[in-house]
Amino acid sequence: MFNFSVRNRNRSRTGLATPAATVKPGTDPRIHVDLTHLQALEGPAQTLKLLPRQPARSVLAGRHSSRLRGRGLNFEELREYWPSDDVRAIDWNVTARTGEPHVRVYTEERDRPVLIVVDQRMSMFFGTEHAMKSVTAAEAAALVAFAVLHQDDRVGGIVVRDAGLYAQRPKRNRRALTRFLTELADANAALHADAPAQAPTSLDTVLQSVANMARRDHLILLISDFDVIGPTSDRLLAGLARHNDVILVPVSDPSADEMPTDFVSAISDGDRQATLDTRDRQIHAAMNQFSRERHAAIDRWHQRYGIPLAPLSAGEETLPQLRRLLGLAASVREDASGTD
Template identity: 60%
Template sequence: MRDHAARIRTGTAPRTRPTADADMRINVTLAHLRALEGRARSLSFLPRQPARSVLNGRHASRLRGRGLNFEELRNYLPGDDIRAIDWKVTARTGEPHVRVMTEERDRPALIVVDQRMSMFFGSQLNMKSVTAAEAAALAAFRILEQGDRVGGIVFTDSGIVECRPQRSRASLNRFLTVLAGANGDLRADAPTVQPVALTQVLRKVARIAPRDHLVIVLSDFDMVDAETENLVSGLARRNDLILGLVADPFAEDIPGGLKFVASDGELQVEVDTSDRTAHGGLRDMAQGRLAAIIDWQRRFGVPVLPLSAAEETLPQMRRLMGLGPR
């Protein structure tokens, strides 16, 4: 596993890469992810968010952003924000004084992207893995342009690759290269392996981002348990945590009257959704998992961005962040 992760990171792992004329709705290329840079400028991950942004909602924690450093104490001047007045100094001297604060130079960001086989599904537009990859690239470009360090974790069924947050184009390009490579490895005939659990990934996130980071997790949140919830709660207390819940309408509302065969690569089962019991069980299982993740917003104060693989990525991100259509 470790050797495979190292080869992905260095670009030496053998894989079937998408060709230039490949369908970007199924597998993305590095060129496709790089082409998103210009469109990323319409987003913002700074603390001040539009009123309708889910990052500024009633139940979600506001983005704390960069911290503030004390710069100087000086006399009040016309036009100064009265909220900056230091009332203790003002009372002691008899003249109004304000505290001048400067924003810290950067806030490290860590973008965690799920590229497991559970993400290799789409019923209308994109594979969930493509939506997650595009959202990650858009966020990474925008965060770097804001002057913050950006890094990421890309995890697949077979391994986890870390890219430590740095403020450099080379580091961002390395992250996108890893992401495009992992996405290109997803295919219907991929060998069956025991997938990496989300809990294992979040342990690494907690080690890399102990506090005061912006952490964005883009996943369908398959394979979560009680420890996953504990890790999410802990990360939310010490960092600005955003959960991008990537789903497909088929999972949210499984159509009735379908007959299909589901397989994990070794075993298979025939599913008939015209059977009310089978249909109801599948629907309740899928909707229950989505509802449990969305409920983390209420319980832990974590903003959840529900991203659909049935829509283009950027327009729905803009809508969720309270921005109008372009």
């Protein structure tokens, strides 16, 4: 298993340009994000739609995608039958007991809790082109969180660090969302090549925490590179998918498909440093094998449990990718013209 962060200077790692104005001076937003940067995503997030009804091109629609549960019905009252009532609403047990026809009245449940799980472990602190995987994951989490809040649903989250988890149950208020984003920004800022070595949090631990919070009828987004798959990950994920709508959001770097044969850099586990040289055939083959095994596990979950996949690349901007995955037009102007 490879858990490493490249020790080259940040600029040479990603070839990045001038930092955005929303991030503290001297900090490149494609290497680290702060709270201001994440909060600035609220406006763009309003172009996203995560409602149960999805466009035909959405990754959430189609044969291999789970059908998102719509908002359900809450029982409101049991009352006498009125001539305008639907006879299908008659409660025959109560009618038989009282001798008078009674109906059950329901109101639409306007709440669908959303739980966003976002990985900020050291394995995510890697990038060869546009941004670090950790940045792409953080931006995706913030965009989805704001989109959910604006559609008046509850949103909560779990921030995964190597040292443990921060968990917040879904709530429908801005204060709770700010706490989640603050924790996310802090976790992202703590990622650096000189961080002390720690055993990474296993996916089993993450999924068990999710299961404790989202027992049923949640929309769960798992944004991660899915490193450190545990012995019970399959069972836990199957249980979550049985009672909730789960979406896997694997975040990868463009180098993940095929590690380049001329990649040379220093790597570190926080205490020790070594040279990663993919010109060595054995190293190159081992890294590609590890990547293939991880992809195979994700594909198995997709096929076996019918869990939709929404892959993100750290080699591109985050918002356009999310819009494509949700089957939305490339721009707000296209949406207005009815191209959906």
